[in-house]
Amino acid sequence: MGSHLGNAGTFLISALFGAYILAVMLRFLFQWVHADFSNPISQFIYKITNPPLMPLRRFIPSYRGIDFAAIVLLLVLQNIEFLVIGLLPSQPMPSFPGLIPWALATLLGLWINIYIFGILILAIVSWINPTAYNPVIGLLSQLTNPVMRPIRRLIPPMSGLDLSPMFALLALTFVKLAFVDYLIYLFKNLAFPNAKYLF
Numbered sequence: 001m002g003s004h005l006g007n008a009g010t011f012l013i014s015a016l017f018g019a020y021i022l023a024v025m026l027r028f029l030f031q032w033v034h035a036d037f038s039n040p041i042s043q044f045i046y047k048i049t050n051p052p053l054m055p056l057r058r059f060i061p062s063y064r065g066i067d068f069a070a071i072v073l074l075l076v077l078q079n080i081e082f083l084v085i086g087l088l089p090s091q092p093m094p095s096f097p098g099l100i101p102w103a104l105a106t107l108l109g110l111w112i113n114i115y116i117f118g119i120l121i122l123a124i125v126s127w128i129n130p131t132a133y134n135p136v137i138g139l140l141s142q143l144t145n146p147v148m149r150p151i152r153r154l155i156p157p158m159s160g161l162d163l164s165p166m167f168a169l170l171a172l173t174f175v176k177l178a179f180v181d182y183l184i185y186l187f188k189n190l191a192f193p194n195a196k197y198l199f
Contacts (some may be wrong), residue, residue, distance in 0.1 A: 021078060097191070121140060
């Protein structure tokens, strides 16, 4: 019974924290790429992330367009998620030495996943309905441009066919599987040196 409650609690906590961490990560990336602030999606993201970020900015200012307050908030939220899950029945409590590196690697994995899914969605939309536009597509275009622009220079469209999204997806997926997932596994085991099983 304890393990079932622990698994259900882990799912619920991961879903709640994951949704808000995703919102903060998107806000960080929107600011980094100077995405359209008037877009209703970005306005919603800004509105729900302002309460914790505005007080943090009094002590942690941005520098050269990088929102360090958002980075700190992401790390704090990710670590709190891990610690709260560790309090659940049948779940081990993580140790401090591996906690912060594990959080960093997990956030890096989220960052790559955002770009993988963003590029994939744009590629599918461009194949199905190239003239389609909505607030989500507009934001995804702005978000993925810093990654896609250099790839498009190396792999320009051929006969009207743009293969750059495929190469971008292959490169990002390779980096995630070969390096980021390994770092997550490594630091997760550092956080749970004596655990027989991990959530």
